[in-house]
Amino acid sequence: MTTTPDRVYLDHAATTTMWPEAVEVMHDELLRTGNPSSLHASGRRARRVVEESRELIAERLGARPSEVVFCSGGTEANNLAIKGLYWARQSADPRRDRVVFSSVEHHALLDPVTWLAAHEQARIDVTPVDRQGRIRLDALRESIESNPGDVTAITTMWANNEMGTIQPVREVVEIARAHGIPVHSDAVQAAGHLPLQFDQSGLDAMTVTAHKFGGPVGIGALVLRRGLDATPLLHGGGQERDLRSGTVGAAMIAGFAKALDLTVEHQEASGARIEALRARLVEGITRSVPDAVVNGDPAAGPQHRLPNIAHVTFPGCEGDALLMLLDAQGVEVSTGSACQAGVPQPSHVLLAMGFDDAAARGSLRFSLGHTSTDADVDRLLEVLPAVHERARAAGLVRSRS
Amino acid sequence: MRLIAAMSGGVDSAVAAARAVDAGHDVTGVHLALSRNPRSYRSGARGCCSIEDAGDARRAADAIGIPFFVWDMSDEFADEVVEDFIAEYTAGRTPNPCLRCNEKIKFAAVLERAVALGFDGVITGHYARLVENDGVVEMHRAVDHGKDQSYVLGVLTQDQLRRSVFPLGDDPKSLVREEAARRGLQVANKPDSHDICFIADGDNAGWLADKLGSQPGPIVDESGAEVGSHDGTYAFTIGQRRGLRLGVPADDGKPRFVLDIEPVSRTVTVGPREHLAITEIEGIKPLWCGEPPAGDVDCSVQLRAHGDEHRARLTVDGDTVRVELHDPATGIAPGQACVIYDGTRVVGSATIARTSRSLTV
Numbered sequence: 187m188t189t190t191p192d193r194v195y196l197d198h199a200a201t202t203t204m205w206p207e208a209v210e211v212m213h214d215e216l217l218r219t220g221n222p223s224s225l226h227a228s229g230r231r232a233r234r235v236v237e238e239s240r241e242l243i244a245e246r247l248g249a250r251p252s253e254v255v256f257c258s259g260g261t262e263a264n265n266l267a268i269k270g271l272y273w274a275r276q277s278a279d280p281r282r283d284r285v286v287f288s289s290v291e292h293h294a295l296l297d298p299v300t301w302l303a304a305h306e307q308a309r310i311d312v313t314p315v316d317r318q319g320r321i322r323l324d325a326l327r328e329s330i331e332s333n334p335g336d337v338t339a340i341t342t343m344w345a346n347n348e349m350g351t352i353q354p355v356r357e358v359v360e361i362a363r364a365h366g367i368p369v370h371s372d373a374v375q376a377a378g379h380l381p382l383q384f385d386q387s388g389l390d391a392m393t394v395t396a397h398k399f400g401g402p403v404g405i406g407a408l409v410l411r412r413g414l415d416a417t418p419l420l421h422g423g424g425q426e427r428d429l430r431s432g433t434v435g436a437a438m439i440a441g442f443a444k445a446l447d448l449t450v451e452h453q454e455a456s457g458a459r460i461e462a463l464r465a466r467l468v469e470g471i472t473r474s475v476p477d478a479v480v481n482g483d484p485a486a487g488p489q490h491r492l493p494n495i496a497h498v499t500f501p502g503c504e505g506d507a508l509l510m511l512l513d514a515q516g517v518e519v520s521t522g523s524a525c526q527a528g529v530p531q532p533s534h535v536l537l538a539m540g541f542d543d544a545a546a547r548g549s550l551r552f553s554l555g556h557t558s559t560d561a562d563v564d565r566l567l568e569v570l571p572a573v574h575e576r577a578r579a580a581g582l583v584r585s586r587s
Numbered sequence: 588m589r590l591i592a593a594m595s596g597g598v599d600s601a602v603a604a605a606r607a608v609d610a611g612h613d614v615t616g617v618h619l620a621l622s623r624n625p626r627s628y629r630s631g632a633r634g635c636c637s638i639e640d641a642g643d644a645r646r647a648a649d650a651i652g653i654p655f656f657v658w659d660m661s662d663e664f665a666d667e668v669v670e671d672f673i674a675e676y677t678a679g680r681t682p683n684p685c686l687r688c689n690e691k692i693k694f695a696a697v698l699e700r701a702v703a704l705g706f707d708g709v710i711t712g713h714y715a716r717l718v719e720n721d722g723v724v725e726m727h728r729a730v731d732h733g734k735d736q737s738y739v740l741g742v743l744t745q746d747q748l749r750r751s752v753f754p755l756g757d758d759p760k761s762l763v764r765e766e767a768a769r770r771g772l773q774v775a776n777k778p779d780s781h782d783i784c785f786i787a788d789g790d791n792a793g794w795l796a797d798k799l800g801s802q803p804g805p806i807v808d809e810s811g812a813e814v815g816s817h818d819g820t821y822a823f824t825i826g827q828r829r830g831l832r833l834g835v836p837a838d839d840g841k842p843r844f845v846l847d848i849e850p851v852s853r854t855v856t857v858g859p860r861e862h863l864a865i866t867e868i869e870g871i872k873p874l875w876c877g878e879p880p881a882g883d884v885d886c887s888v889q890l891r892a893h894g895d896e897h898r899a900r901l902t903v904d905g906d907t908v909r910v911e912l913h914d915p916a917t918g919i920a921p922g923q924a925c926v927i928y929d930g931t932r933v934v935g936s937a938t939i940a941r942t943s944r945s946l947t948v
Contacts, residue, residue, distance in 0.1 A: 507704060510615070510656050580703035 194517045194565045198555025199347055199375060199495055205400040208444040212402060215437035222434045223423065232436040239443035246450045247394065248383030249409045255426045256439055259406035260374040261294040262419070263393035266408050266430065267370040268298045268341060270416030271391070272308060275338040275368070278415070286311045286329055286340045289538035290319045292347055295372050296534070299341075308338075318483045319351040319539045327361050334365035341369070344376035344392075348522040348535050348551055349482035350495030352376070359388035368414060374398055378449055378555075379457060379492045384409050396438075400556060401445030405438035452556070460554045461486050461493035463563055467552060468496050470567040475574050477501050481549070494554040497522065499545050503577040504584065508550055511576055515569040522551035548581075588707040589613045590752060593693055594647060594655070596640030598767045598774045599712030599755055601647035605770055606754040607710045608651055614710065616648035616655040619697060621664040622785055643774050650772055658700070660692055667691035669785055676795055676821035679850035680922025683739070683892060684783055686936075690742035690874070698750055708750035715740050716756030717748060723877050724748040727931040731759040738889050741926035741936035742874045792822035792830070804853025806831060809846070814857065820848050823855050826863055826918025833857070844918075864915035865944050870908040870925045870937025879903055880934060887928045888912070890919050890939070901927060908937045
């Protein structure tokens with residue numbers, strides 16, 4: 187099953203197809219009335235859906251139910267973690283004003299951090315990465331140990347959204363733990379494809395969002411260790427441990443729980459199947475475009491790279507030309523670049539990894555998901571040679587002018 | 588045909604794209620990101636490359652049901668249009684960046700890219716008519732003379748015209764707006780843009796002052812007597828009356844106008860309106876829509892956007908054209924385009940290099 191008939195969807199890292207079972211539980215729940223905060227029977231019934239979902243999600247993520255704080259998704263969870271920890275830790279000790287993060291974070295993390303710098307006098311400290319996009323632990327250690335007392339939090343994504351590179355989360359936690367510094371991880375991309383165990387990770391906070399693994403868009407969670415204070419962004423009715431006010435959406439949360447449950451249940455088999463599809467995709471691309479460069483960590487596995495992402499540079503081509511031509515052939519991919527007003531900017535992530543502007547602009551991200559098939563890969567490989575030839579010709583025109 | 592529709596986010600380009608789809612073409616909408624800083628929001632009719640315009644163009648493409656992409660042409664635009672604009676003002680001339688953009692960006696860089704990507708040509712919402720006559724594509728003024736934009740397209744060559752589609756040239760603007768509303772396009776009532784798109788607030792002199800800094804110089808009358816001073820010749824154009832802030836009144840008490848700008852000595856010369864009248868124009872860098880005219884021909888010329896048409900005698904001499912006006916014209920600035928017409932047909936254009944003041948007036 188592809189997402190839309192006749193379309194080959196290879197952009198599952200942007201959002202993926204919902205599990206029909208998740209749609210079903212949402213549909214049923216949407217037809218029922220009840221605010222989980224109400225005290226009557228309808229309220230209690232909705233509350234039960236929320237709490238049972240919370241327990242299931244917690245179990246699947248290796249966390250306690252009380253550690254799961256529902257919110258609108260990855261962006262909000264990251265904002266709550268970064269700003270919330272900053273404010274709480276600074277009010278506990280005014281000397282703390284430094285946020286340590288990596289140079290390859292998603293805008294949903296990068297922007298709250300830079301906002302703190304611009305508006306709250308935070309000092310920000312960027313940890314460099316290697317060519318695969320993996321944090322340089324030596325640099326991180328040096329940065330922390332220069333003055334561990336002034337750090338509000340360290341944050342590192344679990345897996346990178348453009349290349350799928352997996353970060354050494356355990357090692358980061360070890361560096362932080364010696365100084366009692368909380369560590370947050372944006373696990374939005376990892377959640378669908380890696381077994382995540384919050385308790386075993388040693389993390390203090392972790393971001394997940396449902397739509398990356400077949401749940402609905404608009405619901406996510408910050409998993410926040412018990413006993414760790416964060417200042418809320420939204421004030422109101424005091425829902426979600428008083429960390430995130432606002433009526434709790436039972437249907438959304440039920441869909442989230444169902445999708446996560448199914449994802450984790452199928453993860454092992456699905457991961458192997460997707461990795462095999464990716465291998466075929468990468469092999470086919472490099473066969474038809476010999477100078478294409480597959481970026482990131484070539485090795486698969488939970489210490490290396492997500493199974494579902496292939497990031498490829500096509501020398502002499504522009505990513506957005508390739509994207510447009512593939513789209514016209516019914517194949518949907520991403521340039522992985524941040525679009526502001528639709529204007530493609532070279533990705534700050536790729537630039538941080540040492541890519542030059544041309545390579546950063548000339549890359550595509552192919553991302554597979556639980557509904558991807560051999561036929562999807564076949565179709566891409568069928569149309570790619572002609573598309574590539576056109577994009578190369580257009581690239582020559584561009585570089586001449 | 589497979590066509591790119593250049594969609595600015597305005598009503599004209601949206602209707603143009605929709606009509607091309609109706610005509611059976613395979614159309615892809617493209618919004619050109621020209622500004623390096625697209626974070627400006629539109630207010631009224633100013634500016635044309637804001638985030639909001641990109642969004643309007645996208646919504647129009649959705650409504651029409653065509654694919655839509657944003658092409659980043661900001662580097663080309665900065666090099667070819669903005670730099671040229673600054674250089675021309677620095678040289679004491681008055682450029683028209685819209686013509687320049689059509690010549691170098693919309694019907695050049697964009698068209699070239701489109702062709703390389705497998706498209707046959709570009710659709711725009713310009714008001715002009717293309718007519719194929721004996722294997723040659725002729726460009727004519729739009730039926731709605733009030734909206735006619737053939738002047739800013741006078742820089743297009745036959746190769747460019749062959750790959751251009753202007754679906755709006757046969758209709759008045761009011762009808763195009765009605766059609767947009769009928770088609771359910773949200774931009775139906777959006778104001779037209781009039782100003783230079785990269786100068787969002789419409790303050791050209793202020794924008795140039797930011798780029799070029801203060802370059803003070805004298806304002807003199809025709810005898811050479813200093814009558815005032817200025818902060819930069821770039822704030823002036825031939826025929827300008829406002830903003831001179833002259834300390835010394837004219838002998839006759841009548842208003843004075845900018846007659847000449849001399850950038851090296853930074854001298855702005857002012858004088859009475861009568862002395863603005865010119866009858867001879869020397870044009871350079873001619874561009875012809877088809878075969879260049881041979882020898883001397885009778886024609887008419889338009890000397891600025893939305894300007895009047897003047898009857899004239901044209902002599903082409905290689906890369907130089909000489910235009911003798913039958914009647915004097917006023918406020919004609921070097922740097923502007925002289926677009927040459929034969930009836931409603933655009934023959935070509937040249938950049939005004941020099942004008943001669945009529946001695947008989």
